Amino acid sequence: MERVVKFLKEAEVYYLATVDGDQPRVRPFGTVNVFEGKLYIQTGKKKDVSKQLHANPKAEICAFKNGEWIRVAGELVSDDRSEAKVAMLEAYPSLQGMYSADDDNTEVLYFKNATATISSFTAAPEVIKF
Numbered sequence: 001m002e003r004v005v006k007f008l009k010e011a012e013v014y015y016l017a018t019v020d021g022d023q024p025r026v027r028p029f030g031t032v033n034v035f036e037g038k039l040y041i042q043t044g045k046k047k048d049v050s051k052q053l054h055a056n057p058k059a060e061i062c063a064f065k066n067g068e069w070i071r072v073a074g075e076l077v078s079d080d081r082s083e084a085k086v087a088m089l090e091a092y093p094s095l096q097g098m099y100s101a102d103d104d105n106t107e108v109l110y111f112k113n114a115t116a117t118i119s120s121f122t123a124a125p126e127v128i129k130f
């Protein structure tokens with residue numbers, strides 16, 4: 001999983017796809033944090049993306065960097081524990097102006113049953129499950 005986290009952090013931006021009924025939705029995201037050995041992302045409960053993930057946790061993210069692209073497919077599970085949110089906010093001090101661990105909005109979610117695939121035009125795909 002370290003390879004996946006390193007890729008996403010270096011890419012800086014990834015695109016998170018969710019399911020909204022029969023309509024795919026995608027948007028740019030940047031947050032990535034490892035907590036208790038799991039890969040977490042952060043959002044706000046008020047956002048449509050959060051509502052979509054609560055209705056259907058299946059999600060996929062995609063990022064591109066230096067001729068390689070990564071896709072991580074799995075389920076995103078909300079973790080409402082304060083310590084998981086604090087760890088995320090400590091990793092992204094810039095978020096602390098908008099979010100705090102004890103507001104009613106901050107949400108962190110971790111990937112479950114995830115399969116990451118790192119691809120390029122020149123090498124065989126690398127598959128990482130976590």
Ligand SMILES: Cc1cc2nc3c(=O)[nH]c(=O)nc-3n(C[C@H](O)[C@H](O)[C@H](O)COP(=O)(O)O)c2cc1C
Pocket residue numbers: 013025027028029030031042043044047048049050
């Ligand atoms: C570079 C970049 C990174 C972003 N990272 C995040 C993020 O990690 N979490 C988040 O909730 N929103 C992030 N956003 C904002 C979301 O893309 C934006 O709120 C989006 O509208 C959320 O999707 P939704 O409208 O379907 O709810 C980021 C935006 C940009 C441009």
